[in-house]
Amino acid sequence: MKTDIEALVRPNIRTLCPYSTARDEYKGSVGIFLDANESPYPTGYNRYPDPRQQALKEQISAIKGMPAANIFLGNGSDEAIDLMFRIFCSPGENAVAISPSYGMYSVAAAINDVEMRPVQLGEDFSLPVEELLAACDAKTKLLFLCSPNNPSGNAFAQEDLEFLIREFRGIVVLDEAYADFSSRESLRSKVQEYPNLVVLQTLSKAWGLAGLRLGMAFADEYIIRLMSAVKYPYNISQAALQLASKALSQPVGERLEEIKAQRSRLFDALPSFGFVRRVYPSEANFLLVKVDDADALYNHLLSDGIIVRNRSRVKGCEGCLRITVGLPEENDKLLQSLDNYEKGNIR
Numbered sequence: 359m360k361t362d363i364e365a366l367v368r369p370n371i372r373t374l375c376p377y378s379t380a381r382d383e384y385k386g387s388v389g390i391f392l393d394a395n396e397s398p399y400p401t402g403y404n405r406y407p408d409p410r411q412q413a414l415k416e417q418i419s420a421i422k423g424m425p426a427a428n429i430f431l432g433n434g435s436d437e438a439i440d441l442m443f444r445i446f447c448s449p450g451e452n453a454v455a456i457s458p459s460y461g462m463y464s465v466a467a468a469i470n471d472v473e474m475r476p477v478q479l480g481e482d483f484s485l486p487v488e489e490l491l492a493a494c495d496a497k498t499k500l501l502f503l504c505s506p507n508n509p510s511g512n513a514f515a516q517e518d519l520e521f522l523i524r525e526f527r528g529i530v531v532l533d534e535a536y537a538d539f540s541s542r543e544s545l546r547s548k549v550q551e552y553p554n555l556v557v558l559q560t561l562s563k564a565w566g567l568a569g570l571r572l573g574m575a576f577a578d579e580y581i582i583r584l585m586s587a588v589k590y591p592y593n594i595s596q597a598a599l600q601l602a603s604k605a606l607s608q609p610v611g612e613r614l615e616e617i618k619a620q621r622s623r624l625f626d627a628l629p630s631f632g633f634v635r636r637v638y639p640s641e642a643n644f645l646l647v648k649v650d651d652a653d654a655l656y657n658h659l660l661s662d663g664i665i666v667r668n669r670s671r672v673k674g675c676e677g678c679l680r681i682t683v684g685l686p687e688e689n690d691k692l693l694q695s696l697d698n699y700e701k702g703n704i705r
């Protein structure tokens with residue numbers, strides 16, 4: 359199977375001789391380090407970080423139940439998304455993605471001069487399995503799927519996702535940024551079975567570390583080795599390694615339960631407002647809400663100091679605001695502001 363994947367890799371990447379760091383050549387941790395032109399004066403950060411991020415990978419390995427050899431760590435999931443294009447796509451080739459979905463897939467495609475072919479989700483944001491396959495041709499290298507999907511909030515059936523992974527003759531990138539909020543199981547363990555599957559997760563959402571910039575990719579060892587060869591050698595800073603390690607030792611289960619309970623609360627409360635036409639079911643930490651006049655409501659909330667995401671100009675999300683689930687008292691204020699909006703509108 360490795361040979362199948364190898365044929366998808368850009369020729370210049372297949373033959374790449376990666377940069378070898380001083381720390382790759384000598385792996386001990388005690389000694390007199392005169393090899394990397396670092397300052398000998400301790401500042402806490404005078405040494406280069408481990409380019410392999412071995413300790414943090416072991417910790418994530420234990421949490422996720424995945425071998426460290428199947429884990430890539432990046433400067434956010436965004437780095438992993440960009441690497442997919444840099445490793446697999448030459449200009450003139452293309453990628454297919456569900457739409458509406460996360461904006462970075464198209465941006466990364468454009469930066470890498472690769473055509474992006476968006477395929478509109480079906481009724482109620484269902485997965486358009488046949489349309490996705492029909493959009494692919496011999497030059498399609500990547501297929502981006504996102505489940506639970508941003509901004510629709512729904513998750514797709516595992517059998518449909520696996521069908522696409524089996525049928526598509528390229529790399530399937532399955533973005534699971536919101537997996538921790540979902541009742542569905544992650545497909546990360548399936549990377550052992552499918553050498554063309556890359557599953558993305560992140561510490562930015564459930565783990566509460568968006569400011570740290572740490573994304574994870576799970577994939578077959580061959581793809582992980584390619585990603586490690588192409589990334590900047592020291593893509594994760596020593597500070598990020600340390601802070602992530604500390605945060606991962608403190609469980610977030612209670613916070614996740616609270617977010618999910620608050621999501622249910624908002625899901626139940628929002629339809630009672632007269633201007634709310636539809637609240638879409640969500641497996642993520644946000645709700646997509648269709649309203650009568652999205653711009654007016656957006657501006658009203660803004661005037662109350664409540665910032666939501668106006669998605670009403672996104673195809674398929676006409677009239678919709680995307681609202682992140684906040685703290686209970688923040689959600690109180692949101693509901694209060696919506697109540698005022700309704701009364702003001704009626705008056």
Ligand SMILES: *Cc1c(COP(=O)(O)O)cnc(C)c1O
Pocket residue numbers: 433434435436437460504508533535559560561562563568571572573
């Ligand atoms: C928020 C989000 C991410 C996270 O990106 P990071 O770079 O890891 O912060 C990835 N994918 C989707 C769909 C998201 O909504």
